[in-house]
Amino acid sequence: MTILRTLRTLRGRLVAVAAVATMLLTATPPAQAYTTYTPSGGPAVNLVGTGISLTDIPIGQTISCGSFTMAGGVSSPGLSRGYPTPAVNLPTLASAGCSNTWWGAVTFALAPTWRLAMTGDPSGGVWPARLTEVKISGVVYGCAIEVTGVVNGTFSVGLQRFTPVAGPSGLQVSAAVGGAPCVTIDVAVGDPIAVGGYWTNTALPPIALANP
Structure with a gap:
């Protein structure tokens, strides 16, 4: 009798635990994953850089810029689009006061048009984002360098701020022409580039983002 009673008690407890687990699973809705998003606000956008720098990761050399701005506008405000449509x-685009400790002053040519796109759903108002169609050219110590690709990062709606990821950004050296000068500074095609600092949108109304 005691054994049977114990077995019944254990079975009852297991059934109760299973019922609670089922209730919790059914009461918690699955996380919504969207494939589209809608930008609004603006339409003017003025992204002002703070502490913007480009670092050739393999050689550990950084070019820092005193100013770096990107201006334009929201593309088709209020119209939904799929990730990662801009x-x-x-x-x-404009940069000034760019230099390297060893190489001296560097003047960049920034080829338009860059674009800012969201690449996935937000978390706490921060969206995974990407600058695309990026092209930066300049002559460094007699070596003509071109950097192209994307800059992966995040966009905070609350701060109106695009912040590049740490480490390789998605940019890389796509050309290094100049013979001996390029050998001297050791910049090579394929070198990954890290982007430091962040850009803040100072235009009003601010950029707004929503799903879907």
């Missing part, structure tokens, strides 16, 4: 077009 939210912002940035045709007006």
Whole structure:
């Protein structure tokens, strides 16, 4: 009798645990995964850089810029689009006061149009984002260098800030022409580039983002 009673008690407890687990699973809705998003606000956008720098990772050399701005506008505000279709077009690009400790002053040519796109769903108001169609050219110590690709990062709606990821950004050296000078500074095609600092949108109304 005692054994049977114990077995019944254990079975009852197992059934109760299973019922609670089932209730919790059915009461918790699955996380929504979207494939589209809608930008609004603006339409003017003015992204002002703070502490912007480019680092050739293999050689550990950094070019820092005193100013770096990107301006343009929200593309088709209020229109839903799939990831990673751009939210912002940035045709007006400017940098100044760029230099390296060893190489001296560097003047960049920034080829338009760069674009800012969201690449996935947000978390706490912060969206995974990407600058695309990036092209930066300059002459460094007699070596003509071109850097192209994307800059992966995040966009905070609350701060109106695009922050590049740490480490390889998605940019790389796509050309290094100049013979001996390029050998001297050791820059090579394929070198990954890290982007430091962040850009803040100072235009009003601010950029707004929503799903779907």
